[in-house]
Amino acid sequence: MKEYKPIISIYQEMKQYMVRACLYDVYGYSEFKDDFEKYKELCHRLEVGYGKSVDEVAELVFELNTK
Numbered sequence: 001m002k003e004y005k006p007i008i009s010i011y012q013e014m015k016q017y018m019v020r021a022c023l024y025d026v027y028g029y030s031e032f033k034d035d036f037e038k039y040k041e042l043c044h045r046l047e048v049g050y051g052k053s054v055d056e057v058a059e060l061v062f063e064l065n066t067k
Contacts, residue, residue, distance in 0.1 A: 011057040
């Protein structure tokens with residue numbers, strides 16, 4: 001669990017931006033552009049820094065929580 005802490009922390013932070021980022025991306029609600037940019041930045045950090053996608057980390061968190 002300790003080795004996954006950095007990517008889980010990023011994922012937890014992403015969760016607070018997910019819905020608003022989607023509203024900007026899918027529906028074009030411009031008031032959520034900053035949330036979208038932050039979400040994309042965090043996605044980039046996961047991919048470049050850890051070689052993980054959001055889906056992979058979500059699955060990992062689910063598996064860890066079910067154990």
